Amino acid sequence: MSIARALTGAVGAAIALAAFAAPAQAAEPTPPPDARPMIIDGSEVDSAPWAARLFVNGQENCTASIIAPEWVLTAQHCVEGAGDGVSFNIGNVDQTQGEKASAKPGGVHIHDTADLALVNIDHAVQTEYAPLGATGDVNVGDTVQTYGWGATCTDKPEIECQSQILKVANVDVTDIACQDYRGGTAVCATRGDGIPAGGDSGGPMFSNNKQVGVASTSDRQQNTAYTNITEYRDWIKQLAGV
Template identity: 60%
Template sequence: MRLIRLGLAVAGAALALAGVATPVAAAATAPAGDPAAAEPMIIGGSRAGSGPWAARLFVNGRQTCTSTIIAPQYILTAKHCVSGSGTYTFRIGSLDQTSGGTMATGSTITRSPSADLAIVKLTSSVNATYSPLGQSSDVRVGQSVQVYGWGATSRCGQEINCQSQYLKYANVSVTSVNCSDYAGGVAVCARRGDGITAGGDSGGPMFASGKQVGVASTSDRSTTTAYTNITRYRDWIRSVAGV
């Protein structure tokens, strides 16, 4: 079964971030957000009661992906969510993607050379509850873990039209901690529990043992999903964001 990336591709983005190369993403097998081939918005699951580290990603004002704030000036998301040029903004710390929280703008992007991960540096620091990053011991096969996002709530034709206004979460069961993400990096794969990720959930977190262990990369919107295993990339994250 072919997995599709979860993010929503943004056509016609024109403003490049200062000093950052922003190549246009190929759309043949899109991650979790392309309207035509997207896979992450949480289908099923429940509305989240808390998620102070959650950050909704907008490109040129258009809702696209999910992300987390991991340090005062740094956002963690999927590389495919920030593959093009444009103005990247985030609503941080609100369960409602349309209001509340803190709005912040990205200044530079650092993309992982080997996984579907990217870190966006903000123009200024944001006082928030930062997502706690896990270690490899925090996630294991057979474990029930939680995934979060503002993605599609059904398999509608234009997923941007059916994305959730409010942050959702679902419980999924880990099937591997060494599978592959959209970019060929190491991923945590999981099967559907009470829900599954879909378009718009790309870049969002997977939590295990109270720590973030994954970033949403692909999903089939039915039974399986893959999250880049950030426990394997802690050195890279630390080198960019200091955490």
């Protein structure tokens, strides 16, 4: 059985707890809270205008990226069942700052088979949007960058050690056609100078300054899987136009 876990940093959000842990290969019952993954190491980010901190009913929950004036990209397991209770702080590395935006009524769109979601927000945000990669923009052997506001400890409750400042970790790509939490096509990678996990769900993976992945699972130690968005560009374009 895989030890990979969904990366959600729930901090009390019921929807996050419901989808908190699942192997990259197949769905299974939710594990106990102490199985939650934590981000370790990496470094703080100075600037990330495309960054979006995701809240569910006002509680910090996941990471995301804004890809168009009214569209935010994140993971399915971050928003499933959250209804219109999804909101964001956008454009600032400090999760308490940034432009506030909320999901429009009915604005949460979930992919049928991959751990992806697009959220249509209630107003246009003017910033530098995350540029999306295409086929060939990520390859086995690449060192890529992963971003998130995840927890930075394993010996305390997540809420006590969520990173206030966005962090980045380098990871090394081992596969570009593995599986995400829902069985979708993923980019799998091993730890470089850090490993993404709890609270980093939905956050971006960048290769050569283009977003190629969305955080789905991690084993907290060595391995992580990001939904390979280069395989889902038609779906993204159909909804968000990019």
